[in-house]
Amino acid sequence: MTANVSFLDQLFNQGILYDSGVDGIYGRSADFEDVISRFEDLALSLGKDEISEAMVFPPGMPMTDFETSGYMKNFPQLAGTVHAFCGSDHDHMGLIQCMAAGEDWTENQKKTDLALTPAACYPLYPILAKRGPLPESGAYVALQSYCFRHEPSKEPTRMQMFRQREYVRVGTEEQTTAFRETWKQRGQEMMDLLELPHHVEVANDPFFGRAGRMLGSSQREQELKFELVIPVNEGASPTACMSFNYHMDNFGKAWNIQQADGSPAHTACVGFGLERLALALFRHHGFDVKAWPAGVRKSLWG
Ligand SMILES: Nc1ncnc2c1ncn2[C@@H]1O[C@H](COP(=O)(O)OP(=O)(O)OP(=O)(O)O)[C@@H](O)[C@H]1O
Numbered sequence: 001m002t003a004n005v006s007f008l009d010q011l012f013n014q015g016i017l018y019d020s021g022v023d024g025i026y027g028r029s030a031d032f033e034d035v036i037s038r039f040e041d042l043a044l045s046l047g048k049d050e051i052s053e054a055m056v057f058p059p060g061m062p063m064t065d066f067e068t069s070g071y072m073k074n075f076p077q078l079a080g081t082v083h084a085f086c087g088s089d090h091d092h093m094g095l096i097q098c099m100a101a102g103e104d105w106t107e108n109q110k111k112t113d114l115a116l117t118p119a120a121c122y123p124l125y126p127i128l129a130k131r132g133p134l135p136e137s138g139a140y141v142a143l144q145s146y147c148f149r150h151e152p153s154k155e156p157t158r159m160q161m162f163r164q165r166e167y168v169r170v171g172t173e174e175q176t177t178a179f180r181e182t183w184k185q186r187g188q189e190m191m192d193l194l195e196l197p198h199h200v201e202v203a204n205d206p207f208f209g210r211a212g213r214m215l216g217s218s219q220r221e222q223e224l225k226f227e228l229v230i231p232v233n234e235g236a237s238p239t240a241c242m243s244f245n246y247h248m249d250n251f252g253k254a255w256n257i258q259q260a261d262g263s264p265a266h267t268a269c270v271g272f273g274l275e276r277l278a279l280a281l282f283r284h285h286g287f288d289v290k291a292w293p294a295g296v297r298k299s300l301w302g
């Protein structure tokens with residue numbers, strides 16, 4: 001790696017990502033997308049006998065479900081909501097004039113019934129809740145979604161729009177905690193196959209504000225979140241590329257998802273940051289995918 005060119009600039013120069021002018025919003029090259037889809041195939045091949053359903057969600061979700069998630073209580077700084085023009089012809093004239101004058105033209109942009117999806121598993125919970133009590137076997141869903149988080153950064157691994165592949169287990173405490181342990185192991189095995197240096201550590205979510213610090217330390221104490229981290233950005237701590245989360249029965253209660261016996265369901269999710277994993281592969285194995293180590297190529301391309 002060239003020492004004085006940042007990893008982000010190298011990705012632009014090598015045509016792996018395309019600069020939009022806004023930090024965290026990038027175009028992706030065909031090679032980059034190919035790596036992501038191969039990685040997804042690898043992940044899906046590991047859990048295929050356990051999955052009860054697979055779903056892909058769009059990047060926006062219903063505002064009511066976003067409100068139920070409690071996201072604004074915990075992470076208001078990261079959230080994005082969708083606003084649209086809802087004015088008259090007269091308002092439109094004003095908008096055009098403001099734009100032409102370089103003034104604020106957003107006065108008539110009104111709240112819609114959509115929020116940008118902040119975490120891939122949120123749209124799933126209301127779908128499960130509507131079905132009524134779960135079967136004894138619970139639910140085991142593979143899903144993917146684009147997510148939005150307002151955290152612009154020069155670190156290519158911290159994007160504003162990125163994809164998460166998730167596995168979500170919903171059911172009893174035993175089912176969900178066992179699931180999380182299985183995937184903690186599997187995640188590390190996958191990283192061994194891909195020859196990426198990694199370790200798993202206890203973690204916390206970036207809760208907002210002073211009260212948030214306490215929520216973060218209690219999350220750590222209860223070991224509700226683990227992350228698999230990989231060194232990617234020079235001079236920075238290793239990057240969380242997967243997370244293994246246990247929500248107890250919090251989401252079961254919030255969305256009214258019931259176990260077979262009517263009690264609130266427990267939930268756990270495993271999230272793969274698809275762009276981060278691809279970036280880790282480019283960082284460690286180089287910009288030319290054809291020159292990646294034979295074992296890595298075999299794991300991804302067969
Ligand atoms: N801004 C981002 N850009 C790219 N990938 C991300 C981003 N935020 C999270 N991810 C990926 O999604 C996965 C699951 O999201 P999760 O909410 O656990 O992340 P997180 O712990 O909040 O990440 P971080 O601590 O780095 O902000 C993360 O492990 C990571 O791989």
Ligand SMILES: [Zn+2]
Binds near residue numbers: 119120121122166269
């Ligand atoms: Zn999740």
